[in-house]
Amino acid sequence: MTEQDLIKFVKHSELFDYMVTRPLWHILPNWELTWDDNTDHFIPEEDSFAEKVNEMLDELIVTPITDNYHDNEDILAEHVQQNLNWNIIKVHGWWISCDYQDVINQGSFGDEEQKNLLSAAKGRIETAIKHGQSNFDDMEYGHQRILAMVLASILYQRSNDIV
Structure with a gap:
């Protein structure tokens, strides 16, 4: 995925900020x-995540792609399973007994x-683009929905730097 692919993926999206x-x-x-078409970034504004979103997008450009983005998400689920003692189990590639978004979050x-969140996000974006969802x-x-939650989780984890 190139920088231009990522820019095209988020620019002028009607749903990106909503989700x-x-x-x-x-x-x-x-x-x-x-x-902003001149800078190919979101315009930083007061009380906005725009600057953090721009930083996250810049970081996604240099994030290495893994063979399977689900592996990165599995690491997060395993953390929940082992450290939070949630009764979840992976069966035939699916985490069972809990909402997947809650597990990843x-x-x-x-x-x-x-x-792992960044790698999962990049993998999901690259897969979407490969399937014609540019x-x-x-x-x-x-x-x-899952990609939006992964990106929101990254921003949430970094929100201490803002407020």
Whole structure:
């Protein structure tokens, strides 16, 4: 995935900010993001995650791709299983007995510098692009929902730097 692929994936998306930053409005109330075609970044605004989103996107460009982004998500689920004692088990590739988004979100608290979250996000974006979904809005809804939660979890984990 190139930098231009990632820019195309997020720019002028109708749903990106609604699904990624709106759930974090209680931290920074200005959740709507505005794209700047001149800089190919979101415009930083007061009480907004725009600057952190830009930093996260820049970081995604240099994040190495793993063979299977599910492996990164499994590490987070295993953290929940082992450290939070949630009664979850993986059966035929699926984590059973809990909402998958909750598992990944809670597992992110044990993810040093959000490395697994970033790798999972990059893998999900690259997979979407390979399947002809070149913009966040074009993604299949289930994968879109999980990607949005992964990106929101990264921002949440980094919100201490903001407030």
